[in-house]
């Protein structure tokens with residue numbers, strides 16, 4: 102991605118486009134010169150090498166251009182002296198999107214006709230999504246300009262439905278963004294640390310942690326991302342290794358199978374899990390986001406935390422960010438952690454749009470609060 106400076110309002114459009122924010126939640130910067138808006142759209146979106154390699158879904162691109170082209174035309178027309186014309190490549194690109202979406206829907210119809218007994222509704226194809234974030238946790242200047250070189254980007258290929266192929270792990274959930282924000286604000290928590298992430302999903306949080314570790318003092322530490330689902334693990338691995346993500350150059354970041362329920366299996370699973378937790382991972386910090394979406398998972402999750410906290414040389418700590426969907430489930434989690442003898446503190450956490458743009462639609466959890474719990478074996482801060 103080219104390092105350049107852009108007006109903060111254009112940067113908001115760039116971030117929104119990149120992170121699949123529906124255009125109705127973006128603001129056309131009518132107060133800026135038509136030429137500046139036009140040139141920004143061509144240089145940073147239409148011809149961007151990054152978006153060429155990691156494009157947002159065609160559907161998102163189509164709605165973005167459908168929204169912005171009339172605004173741009175209106176802005177140009179408002180200045181009768183202007184000789185500016187919209188770059189023909191903008192129209193060509195929009196036409197291509199219209200043609201390919203018409204083709205896609207006719208293929209979907211013929212698939213549903215040819216597959217009796219099925220609903221005919223296949224999930225939308227996965228999309229790349231790119232998050233811009235500043236390791237210095239800068240507040241966007243209201244005027245002046247944003248230096249894109251000061252921003253990191255984390256790009257992922259993600260599902261666009263809540264559950265796909267029987268798992269919730271193929272997309273990033275809001276709790277991950279909130280926990281990532283907390284770590285970006287407190288990078289010393291991950292610098293040179295041994296980190297284990299439980300239920301890593303697409304790898305968003307892991308990729309941010311890897312980038313933070315690389316930005317800190319050397320050596321960066323180690324990072325283990327884990328999950329129970331093979332398709333999720335493979336997606337996580339691919340995302341963390343995308344060449345555009347700085348996480349791809351982390352010397353010690355890996356993905357592994359880890360099923361929490363093994364911690365409740367004294368006959369078979371617990372021995373290999375204990376060996377993985379102590380002999381290989383030996384984490385200083387355990388991370389997890391949106392892991393308690395089903396109350397039945399709580400005993401296994403708490404059992405694995407309890408196991409990981411067993412006496413050892415290291416003062417271990419866990420940070421678990423949970424979306425409050427059902428207060429009873431949240432209460433069950435708190436009670437189960439306390440009953441196990443672990444100590445739990447709540448850290449105030451709120452999504453801050455200046456760090457990541459909050460997904461507004463389709464996330465299903467955007468209106469719920471998020472708690473970050475800090476869990477330790479004793480109340481002394483480790």
Ligand SMILES: C[S@@+](CC[C@H](N)C(=O)[O-])C[C@H]1O[C@@H](n2cnc3c(N)ncnc32)[C@H](O)[C@@H]1O
Pocket residue numbers: 268269270271272273274275276277299300301302303305327328329330333359360361362389390391392394398401
């Ligand atoms: C709601 S998703 C959250 C994914 C990611 N942390 C995020 O916030 O975007 C829950 C994740 O937990 C994983 N998971 C569910 N049960 C598990 C278990 N018993 N052991 C390990 N991982 C599990 C799922 O595969 C899924 O990736």
